[in-house]
Amino acid sequence: MKRSVTVGIAGAGGDGVVVLGSLLQKIAATQGYYGQMPRYYGAQIRGGGSAVKLILDGERPSLPGDTLDLMVCFDWEKYLEVDHELPLAPDTIVLFENEPAQEVILPEKSFKVDFSSRSREVTGSTRGKNIMALGLLTRVLSIPGDAVREAIALDEEFALLRDNLSAFEAGEELASEFSFPELGLAPARSASAKTVLTGNSAMARAAIRVGCRAFFSYPITPASELMQEMERELGGGNGVFLQAEDEIAAAGLALGASLAGAKAMTATSGPGLDLMTEMMGLASAAEIPMLIVDVQRCGPSTGIPSKSEQSDLDHAIYGGHGDASRVVLAPCDVEGCYRSIIEGMGIAQRFQAPVIVLSDQWLGQTLVAVDGGFQEDECETAERLRAEGPELEGYRRYRLRDDFISPISDVGDAGLAYRTTGLSHNESGAPASDFETHQRLHVKRRKKLAPLSERDDLVSVWGSDESSRGIITWGSSAQFVLEAVKCLGLEGVVKVCVPELICPLPRKVERFVSSVEKLLVVEMNYSGQLHRYLRSELDLPKGTEVWARVGGRPFSRSELAGPIGGIAK
Amino acid sequence: MKRSVTVGIAGAGGDGVVVLGSLLQKIAATQGYYGQMPRYYGAQIRGGGSAVKLILDGERPSLPGDTLDLMVCFDWEKYLEVDHELPLAPDTIVLFENEPAQEVILPEKSFKVDFSSRSREVTGSTRGKNIMALGLLTRVLSIPGDAVREAIALDEEFALLRDNLSAFEAGEELASEFSFPELGLAPARSASAKTVLTGNSAMARAAIRVGCRAFFSYPITPASELMQEMERELGGGNGVFLQAEDEIAAAGLALGASLAGAKAMTATSGPGLDLMTEMMGLASAAEIPMLIVDVQRCGPSTGIPSKSEQSDLDHAIYGGHGDASRVVLAPCDVEGCYRSIIEGMGIAQRFQAPVIVLSDQWLGQTLVAVDGGFQEDECETAERLRAEGPELEGYRRYRLRDDFISPISDVGDAGLAYRTTGLSHNESGAPASDFETHQRLHVKRRKKLAPLSERDDLVSVWGSDESSRGIITWGSSAQFVLEAVKCLGLEGVVKVCVPELICPLPRKVERFVSSVEKLLVVEMNYSGQLHRYLRSELDLPKGTEVWARVGGRPFSRSELAGPIGGIAK
Amino acid sequence: MTGGTSYVSDVEPIWCRGCGNFGVLNALARRALPNLGIPRDQVFAVSGIGCSSRMPGYVDTYGLNSIHGRAVVIAQGAKLSRPELTVVAIGGDGDFFSIGAGHFPHAVRRNIDITCIMLNNFVYALTKGQTSPTTPHLEKREEMTGLEFYLPPVDPMLDMVAYSLSTKASFVAQGIATDVSHLDSLIEEGIKHEGFSFISVLTPCVTFHHSELFAEMKEKAVYLREGELVDVPDTAETEPWPHDPGNIGLALNLAQIPVLEKPYLGVFFRGKQGPSLNGKVGG
Amino acid sequence: MTGGTSYVSDVEPIWCRGCGNFGVLNALARRALPNLGIPRDQVFAVSGIGCSSRMPGYVDTYGLNSIHGRAVVIAQGAKLSRPELTVVAIGGDGDFFSIGAGHFPHAVRRNIDITCIMLNNFVYALTKGQTSPTTPHLEKREEMTGLEFYLPPVDPMLDMVAYSLSTKASFVAQGIATDVSHLDSLIEEGIKHEGFSFISVLTPCVTFHHSELFAEMKEKAVYLREGELVDVPDTAETEPWPHDPGNIGLALNLAQIPVLEKPYLGVFFRGKQGPSLNGKVGG
Numbered sequence A, B: 001m002k003r004s005v006t007v008g009i010a011g012a013g014g015d016g017v018v019v020l021g022s023l024l025q026k027i028a029a030t031q032g033y034y035g036q037m038p039r040y041y042g043a044q045i046r047g048g049g050s051a052v053k054l055i056l057d058g059e060r061p062s063l064p065g066d067t068l069d070l071m072v073c074f075d076w077e078k079y080l081e082v083d084h085e086l087p088l089a090p091d092t093i094v095l096f097e098n099e100p101a102q103e104v105i106l107p108e109k110s111f112k113v114d115f116s117s118r119s120r121e122v123t124g125s126t127r128g129k130n131i132m133a134l135g136l137l138t139r140v141l142s143i144p145g146d147a148v149r150e151a152i153a154l155d156e157e158f159a160l161l162r163d164n165l166s167a168f169e170a171g172e173e174l175a176s177e178f179s180f181p182e183l184g185l186a187p188a189r190s191a192s193a194k195t196v197l198t199g200n201s202a203m204a205r206a207a208i209r210v211g212c213r214a215f216f217s218y219p220i221t222p223a224s225e226l227m228q229e230m231e232r233e234l235g236g237g238n239g240v241f242l243q244a245e246d247e248i249a250a251a252g253l254a255l256g257a258s259l260a261g262a263k264a265m266t267a268t269s270g271p272g273l274d275l276m277t278e279m280m281g282l283a284s285a286a287e288i289p290m291l292i293v294d295v296q297r298c299g300p301s302t303g304i305p306s307k308s309e310q311s312d313l314d315h316a317i318y319g320g321h322g323d324a325s326r327v328v329l330a331p332c333d334v335e336g337c338y339r340s341i342i343e344g345m346g347i348a349q350r351f352q353a354p355v356i357v358l359s360d361q362w363l364g365q366t367l368v369a370v371d372g373g374f375q376e377d378e379c380e381t382a383e384r385l386r387a388e389g390p391e392l393e394g395y396r397r398y399r400l401r402d403d404f405i406s407p408i409s410d411v412g413d414a415g416l417a418y419r420t421t422g423l424s425h426n427e428s429g430a431p432a433s434d435f436e437t438h439q440r441l442h443v444k445r446r447k448k449l450a451p452l453s454e455r456d457d458l459v460s461v462w463g464s465d466e467s468s469r470g471i472i473t474w475g476s477s478a479q480f481v482l483e484a485v486k487c488l489g490l491e492g493v494v495k496v497c498v499p500e501l502i503c504p505l506p507r508k509v510e511r512f513v514s515s516v517e518k519l520l521v522v523e524m525n526y527s528g529q530l531h532r533y534l535r536s537e538l539d540l541p542k543g544t545e546v547w548a549r550v551g552g553r554p555f556s557r558s559e560l561a562g563p564i565g566g567i568a569k
Numbered sequence C, D: 001m002t003g004g005t006s007y008v009s010d011v012e013p014i015w016c017r018g019c020g021n022f023g024v025l026n027a028l029a030r031r032a033l034p035n036l037g038i039p040r041d042q043v044f045a046v047s048g049i050g051c052s053s054r055m056p057g058y059v060d061t062y063g064l065n066s067i068h069g070r071a072v073v074i075a076q077g078a079k080l081s082r083p084e085l086t087v088v089a090i091g092g093d094g095d096f097f098s099i100g101a102g103h104f105p106h107a108v109r110r111n112i113d114i115t116c117i118m119l120n121n122f123v124y125a126l127t128k129g130q131t132s133p134t135t136p137h138l139e140k141r142e143e144m145t146g147l148e149f150y151l152p153p154v155d156p157m158l159d160m161v162a163y164s165l166s167t168k169a170s171f172v173a174q175g176i177a178t179d180v181s182h183l184d185s186l187i188e189e190g191i192k193h194e195g196f197s198f199i200s201v202l203t204p205c206v207t208f209h210h211s212e213l214f215a216e217m218k219e220k221a222v223y224l225r226e227g228e229l230v231d232v233p234d235t236a237e238t239e240p241w242p243h244d245p246g247n248i249g250l251a252l253n254l255a256q257i258p259v260l261e262k263p264y265l266g267v268f269f270r271g272k273q274g275p276s277l278n279g280k281v282g283g
């Protein structure tokens, strides 16, 4: 029996590919399997190709294999739009509905299964074919039928399945025709059910958890699901949600809400982040807490909206005229997505600054099954520093204190009215145009963030302290790097550093850098943005290597074997 | 007699301070004197303080002295708003109208002159007082009266003076009462008349020269004069000028005009540049020529609109989501302002990319008198690469060639219609969402700029090749650095490198860096933006020093003496 | 003369089968442009971002699928710099009336001779079904915020006519994607109109909208005919009047009737012509 | 009750002597806010950038001099998150109707209970005298471009009334900086109005505009009084009608008369009240 299996599913828009994949993942999750299921889709709204690649793993969260163990194909033409993402290996087992196009070379163990007509026989419609395939897959993977039925009964998420049980059962019966003992999944090491969610949804949950009750946004791929989940959460009087007229307004609405005390937030992708630039500068200058999520996609300009890239780091760190201090966080997995919102919201409030959280299409839209415990972890309360005692008299909004953080009052707080501005201003918030004040407030806004550099907990390091070979990577690329290091058996040789806090740069990254002789930076953008940033801040080892290329295709283990093997030598 | 004299003039808004300074500078320029006259003004539209600091120099273009040789004060209260910019020395000669406020310690040679009442006596109004002061100053500085009268007669610029000649003459007569032989200016080394203009105006002239006939902009301090000069130039059918509804539109109008073949341009300051970010990304992605001038002021956010800073470099280089290649130029003087527009427009056309020219308030608004020859220099024709021969058949807009630059057709050109997009696209301009095409077009857009790295002519180096001590500085700060090095007598010891082309970084800068043992970077922004950029691109000498602080006050020789003296040791 | 040929490019549209955008493509590229005999390389079609904004990719002229909301400014820039061009700005309801809304009052008052075609499908289609500024006031909107305030849609026709009051020079019309030949005639007139023109096209998104919405609209639709009495809804306070697109006051009355009550098809307002940017005639 | 006191802060305005903005400051901070008895810390005044936008610095409440054109969105955010606040958005004609124009159709249809005060001085004052979207169509405009096309000003009152047609819920009024007590009454009513309100203030820029412009406007100005016949200009096509700010059709007629011909002072339109964001009542 196998520890893990990678299943690919491809078809046309109406084939129910994503539903099939999600249901399989969710059922497996009830049995304790970890899972990760990226989605691949094109620019077409309907009728385009749709594919998923799902790994089920009984031991640890892991990435889908480079090639597939098992493949279900409803439509070979659509498959060819995504064949790069779902490559077949000679030993892939393929279940397909129609004869393949010429370009497809079928592996040895390929079988034609007539899902559609069987579905029609059983349910009167071909639309049940994905559910039928689901039944078949559970059997092939040895997920016990009883368990499935129990899960179905318990959870509303399976309503669709419940309503189509006949198709499911017909699928189970097919199993006798296609038995592949080599694909049976060993029982999960821990049978406790896993939580199934995407990064976008983890962020929405975290936002609610940390007390965000004011969310403003403008639709954009691949951030819209985050917006829509917040819309559902905050509807019906639970808070304030507004779909803005554009991203300038989204950011402005959030800034206004924040001034009035709300833990306010907005989410977007690259083009929207561009439009928020000026408002971000105001938040920075006037020290207004603000949380911005950027679910990155391929750029520049409209780029490839449905595909992942990590090319907004430059803008997150440096974007905007003037020296506008800000904080940049970048989670590398779903749990990190959750944590980064909790942390980001807290930092925004405590440090009174704009915080940008960089997610990406992979993180945002990939459905994963993970231990959900992080959702119960103790949680940052994200409070703002309040004036007290003598400060209440003659309150000055930007009073300089040793830690450079001034007590803030919310619009509406009694007795503490203040006026502020994006103009250079003095400690009272009144416009000032003298050099000294201008410099002093710059120092304040930068130095107040200094304690963040000590946040060692926001930098993860894997591997042995003694290693003299190191990799720094960030965001979703980290998953691929860690997986590749593991596959190459180099865990003892190469250590990996993943900063979740990128700006200001934590000192732990500096210590990591100075502890290695050879360094590799891996990221998914053309120009090596993290590398350039690190180089601008630290002395990197001579001959530091960079593996940076555009997005549009996930890293694979084999792609990364080269550069990682290189520094391991 | 003196080689140069620094004159300060201060007063209230209505006192005619700037008119007085400009007339004096222009008269002196007719006699061959170089001059430089920064303006200092506050946020008040009227009734606020107004001051200028004018150096007249018979030998070379130079900066006003740190302290004044001569001061004319119409209003001490207003003077106190700008006293930092116009510091008095013990030997400053002061001519003042009213008794000073207590805070002012008058130097020994201070004289009360009743400009207003004398003006009323002569002209019937106090408004002639600045012209009267002008008459007095020409005498004090030994500018021959005949020459003045000749100049007045010849040039329309002096119409105001001609109309108020009686006040002028009354001023001249005053001279007998206040004779300061020590202030007499030696005749200019070359009597050929100097050209008097600001950086903003130099840019407008260059734009016209290089064939810009489409200008779109939105008013903003300190870039508005550039807009207004283009409005005058392009009016009456000479071209297209439009004041846009905002900066997004200004950039969009320019982009549209450029697609249709115009050498199009826009100008703004920091907040406007923020708003142009997304359009810049489109220009980069779709390879549309576009010239953007940013006349920098103090940031972040609204900052100090009337004062100079160099803090938009980060945004110019890195602003915008995705890896959007662009070119960044930064002139350091008025001649450079002219050249950077000629070059920038040429580069935009030839390399089909957005070009950002970073000016600043000092460059843009300071009136200088210089040798005007540069306006007749041979000039870049700024042509676009056109398809020819076999390329005309089956024209592909983004055809990959060895130099990565594809022939471009303008909208309206017969037979070469193409479609393009900000989406990732193939060589024909059609949307493409595969990784390979995406990577290939990134390579194209970056590599096509490579020849710019060889533009040694866009990097100036002063001092001796053999020096092992170097300074890199940029923009208007370069003037102060060069002046300070000269004053400190360190020209033989310290060499200075000023890149006018910043991105892509010319190799000459790299050679400069590797030729020195000690390096100092000087710039006027809080975080040392050029330094960080250089560090991200080059290996800088260990212990490289940075002198970076916010704007709002020009550098002085004495301020820079410390850091420059430091590396000279 | 290129009349008779088709200006549809060889790129396969990726729109859903049954999408109204096909009708607009046909009206523009198979009819209006060839009928007018404008050489393809004298046409510039520029769009924003959206399903609708894919259009320029499918029209064999110069074309740009630009960024969200900015087609109208890019169009003006191109036209100003090369006045002999025929410039068409294409966008969706979100593109034009949400993120791009601020550009219209200014485009109208400048009266630059471009033709805007808005594909109003009453939804954000490309981003998969969110509320657009023209999405009818459905029950859904109640959930949209904890604070249940009144959130009716924007009315592009009304706004365009109101903006036109200052110049009295625009051309403002509405067509429907299912009547290609009528739409063609509006587009042709819009292009020929010397000055700013705006054509709203009612077009179904078959994927993200109740199919009834469009069916109902199509059923209710009435064609405006000059001189004939306007068919006003029962709820209207005014008596029917003879349609006169030359009269902006009447156009304003017409535009006040919500599209969901009475989708009028035809020319709402036809302002005075000119200035011709070609001839540089003052207005 | 704080009534009777002044809410003017101790920061000295840097406006030119004689600037109309002083009148607005007085109406708002010496009269309306204290008269209404709203505690200073329950008021949020937010502006954009411009001479006019300096205002919040001079009013002793919570205040933000934000960025150009965005006061209206920031105001909505604050109000939504803390509905008990009195939120006033202040801006210039450029701020509100040039760079910020795209936010208004949406602010109006959301009908969030904020009060916008636009200081219309018909010029970009802070940036020293450029044409604003309301700058009257002077000879100057001919020089503005090589292409001499027709470039009339935007009409904020007309646009605001037109936007209000969909909700019939806004409050739209116009005052003049020289009549502080009338302006005060408009501002008070605007603040009390439960829903979106917009008050345009005709205010002279004594530095960058022909002094005649304002003098003439002041002279021509007529006060609107409910029930009394509206004084329409001779050029108007309509007969005078009794002023009824409750009737949006009439408001639209009124708004169509250009401000330069007849600057009306008073309430153009007073829509239905609500929803009250405080009480979370649906509209």
Ligand SMILES: Cc1ncc(C[n+]2csc(CCOP(=O)(O)OP(=O)(O)O)c2C)c(N)n1
Pocket (backbone or CB within 6 Å): A218, A219, A220, A221, A247, A271, A272, A275, A302, C049, C050, C051, C052, C053, C067, C068, C091, C092, C093, C094, C095, C096, C119, C121, C123, C124, C125, C126, C127, C132
């Ligand atoms: C600045 C920016 N914000 C958001 C988006 C995402 N986006 C793409 S199309 C679109 C709206 C689509 O609606 P509409 O304009 O009505 O066009 P349709 O797809 O309905 O034809 C949005 C919000 C974007 N591309 N750029």
Ligand SMILES: Cc1ncc(C[n+]2csc(CCOP(=O)(O)OP(=O)(O)O)c2C)c(N)n1
Pocket (backbone or CB within 6 Å): B218, B219, B220, B221, B247, B271, B272, B275, B302, D049, D050, D051, D052, D053, D067, D068, D091, D092, D093, D094, D095, D096, D119, D121, D123, D124, D125, D126, D127, D132
């Ligand atoms: C994004 C941006 N663009 C331009 C400016 C420059 N600017 C400041 S105020 C202003 C317009 C002023 O006109 P108005 O809004 O009518 O206010 P007024 O000064 O007349 O009261 C402009 C263009 C800016 N601050 N920010």
Ligand code: SF4
Pocket (backbone or CB within 6 Å): A045, A046, C014, C015, C016, C018, C019, C020, C021, C051, C052, C121, C125, C126, C204, C205, C206, C207, C208
């Ligand atoms: S989603 Fe709607 S608008 Fe987009 S192509 Fe499909 S039917 Fe047309």
Ligand code: SF4
Pocket (backbone or CB within 6 Å): B045, B046, D014, D015, D016, D018, D019, D020, D021, D051, D052, D121, D125, D126, D204, D205, D206, D207, D208
């Ligand atoms: S410039 Fe005009 S608007 Fe500005 S303060 Fe002076 S008078 Fe007032």
Ligand SMILES: [Mg+2]
Pocket (backbone or CB within 6 Å): C050, C092, C093, C094, C119, C120, C121, C122, C123, C124, C125, C132
């Ligand atoms: Mg739409």
Ligand SMILES: [Mg+2]
Pocket (backbone or CB within 6 Å): D050, D092, D093, D094, D119, D120, D121, D122, D123, D124, D125, D132
């Ligand atoms: Mg104004």
